[in-house]
Amino acid sequence: MASISVKAQASSCLGVSPPLSVRRHVFGYVWGGSMDRTLSLKSHLNLIRTNAFNVCVFLVGHEEDFSGEFTIDEARRMQFAVDVMRELYSQVGVGVRKLFWRYIPVAEAGGYTSVDASEATDLTEDFSGPNDGIDVFFVTTVTDAGGWSNVQGPCDKDEKGERTGAVLEVGNSAQFLGILLAHEVGHYLGLPHAGDITNVMGDDSDGDGIGSINGSSVNLTTSQGNTMKSHCSIRPSC
């Protein structure tokens, strides 16, 4: 494969120009902290050229000085989780291209820091990021589950009547939060539960629509990758 110019690709795929920080401008991470990243810059650049999607991460009830609902450690945990998701998706050739980091201030978040399934839908109905990225909302508490997302979520954030993003609670370890994030975004990209606990999409052995994952839920199949690549969130090649 032809060598990739970081500057050229950052410009064409991410719309950024020198001076560049690989971590900040290419990977899109805004906070410091260890990442334990195994995905190389070269692999990442390959992945974001084709079959890649953008993500808009919302911190619900956050303040920039961390006087809101989240601590800096929790913010770093979310960032780490995005990195874990990138690594999990890389095995099927799907990349996470741009990250948009946004927050809903405490005063605007109202009671959305603690939500159930219905309020999670209200949240995505009331707030959204750019239309070309999948919205992921981090809240402090989901009262009735670990997270909520639709299977085969819409790309039009103005779509009526259904959840237009994934809603997750941050109260998990960073590694598990990454698997959980990959699982919920996987739903959004069209993946149902897999019937295999070692798969990112987990097990649903009794077929009741309630899935389980654990720390070993890290695999994806080629077929699942193809499903993800056919979702409307996948951006044009760059």
Place this chain on the structure above:
Amino acid sequence: MSDTGGPPAHALSRPLSQAIAADALDCPVDGLPPLGADDVADLKRILRGETTPAVPIDRARAIRALFRSDRSGETSDVLGRVLANQEETTRARAVAAYGLGTIPGAESERALVRNLSTEDDTVRSEVVTALGRVGSAEALDRLKAVPDPRSPRARRQLSLSRLVIALRAGAGAQEIEEARRALRVGMREPVAPEPDAPQRTFESTLIEAPEVRELLGMVDGSMYGISLSDEVGFRVPCGRATYVLFLNSLLKRGRFVEGVRSKGLVAGILGAQERVTRRVTPRYLVLSTPTPKGLDLLVTRTDGEPAFSGEAALEGDGLRLTLGTAGERGAPARVDGTLSGSDLRWRLVVSGEARQKGHGREIRA
């Protein structure tokens, strides 16, 4: 809260570990399968602090596992202790309050009422919401004494809980009217799509048993203490989603008009059905109060935000329904239809305009 110290640690069964362990990374995601009786008993001992698990646990997840598996008075007692304990995290207390709202009964109500004045805004909001789901007339008196919260959303939740309890408990007309008025504070006049504006129309269809019963079995969420009809309901598509209107079981077929005109009611609950899992999440409450000319109708989200408001005017033996968008951010829409003794026909007309959404602020760390 610390999981160390006290009695000697003991090992958890695999299903219990899967449900509550913090570091085993072995927890269900979208919900929790019910635990067996031995695990439930074990979990209660753990949450009461009578035994210490050998591995660290996630207490909020443990609380969810408990109320999804067991809805006894004893579980209410355990949840009440968590809710009252200021040393527990906000997350654990909020989940405990939510759980109490899924277990109707005096024990749950007492535990919730005792925590109505907690200083934690998030917990208090969950307590108010939960009381709206399981509270009795006594809880209504306590809710009336709660000062109006500063947050508009918390204020709406409080107003909705008051109104729902008043309707469910058969409160007097004046009490219902006061609660209804409080919920309507700040609500905009209903707006419908302009006649020549682009719009989409969604027609409802009648569904009957056994389909309604099957759909009721798929509901995941509170039904606000309302007994819902398993004989008749309505399905309406909306965009990519499908909604199901469940009717209050007090509305008997053949006597719909009589039933809805007899007293104020949570007349129905509108749930969204997920396309793949087919689970139904309650999203809107249909609140009706009789007026001399027919009915006053208000449809709210589960957090109390008005979605539609309007009236049903007496017309012959039936009622003619006309509602418009009442939510601050909602796109103009109209619900119209007719209600007779044995049938309800209605449709939703939605404008092509998008809902006004917030986009948050960019993080510039």
